[in-house]
């Protein structure tokens with residue numbers, strides 16, 4: 001067991017209340033990630049130093065409570081980010097969150113929180129997240145940039161196709177054994193290669209259904 005060993009998870013934050021304490025550059029970055037995922041973002045901060053956060057508050061995309069943090073502000077939150085420039089306050093928020101069983105991220109001292117944010121790249125349904133367990137976030141950014149070169153836009157289409165086909169297999173095939181056989185065959189199709197060669201013709205529902213019917217035998 002190790003203090004620097006984190007369990008990676010993918011959290012569904014859509015429609016859930018996430019609290020950001022602080023309104024600077026770090027809060028701006030965390031807010032963007034939360035909004036992308038459809039979270040309901042509440043910011044408590046006397047000032048919004050970030051222009052982007054001020055715009056989001058003006059548009060009503062985030063809720064902003066314009067005052068210093070008060071104990072109890074995190075009631076009802078799914079996640080909390082302590083992102084003020086007051087290190088002691090950030091740690092106090094982390095203790096309060098721990099007591100209430102709410103996951104907390106501490107921007108000024110990663111180890112004081114219960115989760116850290118990785119550097120993330122997305123290609124549609126594909127998410128690659130890189131974390132250095134607090135060793136050096138800038139190194140995580142560099143690795144993410146290398147991955148961005150390696151994993152192109154083609155993965156977005158590939159995973160959309162995979163999603164449609166796998167969903168159809170799950171919906172149409174009752175036998176677990178047959179499902180497994182179909183899925184094995186599905187993963188072996190060179191869909192990604194076809195997309196890259198420009199030779200992929202999109203499959204409509206009827207074609208997917210036919211493929212499922214024709215590939216059930218051993």
Ligand SMILES: C[C@@]1(CC(=O)O)c2cc3[nH]c(cc4nc(cc5[nH]c(cc(n2)[C@H]1CCC(=O)O)[C@@](C)(CC(=O)O)[C@@H]5CCC(=O)O)C(CC(=O)O)=C4CCC(=O)O)c(CCC(=O)O)c3CC(=O)O
Nearest residue numbers: 107108109110116117118119131132133134135137138140
């Ligand atoms: C522990 C963690 C907690 C957390 O915030 O989740 C944390 C903590 C701290 N960051 C600090 C500094 C910097 N952080 C960045 C950038 C990012 N930091 C992110 C994550 C994390 N930062 C978590 C660990 C992740 C991991 O282990 O890999 C990223 C990946 C994701 C995100 O924030 O969403 C995002 C890049 C997003 C992207 O571009 O993809 C940069 C670079 C920049 O700003 O360009 C610098 C300056 C360079 C440097 O110091 O390396 C300091 C010192 C503050 C001080 O000196 O006062 C602390 C405090 C401490 O060390 O604990």
Ligand SMILES: NC(=O)C1=CN([C@@H]2O[C@H](COP(=O)(O)OP(=O)(O)OC[C@H]3O[C@@H](n4cnc5c(N)ncnc54)[C@H](O)[C@@H]3O)[C@@H](O)[C@H]2O)C=CC1
Nearest residue numbers: 022023024025026027044045047049068069084085107108
């Ligand atoms: N995790 C990360 O990726 C990084 C973390 N940091 C750390 O995160 C901290 C915040 O960084 P920035 O956003 O750049 O700082 P910043 O100075 O731009 O913003 C701090 C914000 O906290 C607010 N604040 C201050 N006291 C408050 C209170 N009592 N209640 C609520 N809000 C309060 C301020 O009004 C301001 O909006 C830094 O002090 C540093 O320790 C810095 C860089 C990267």
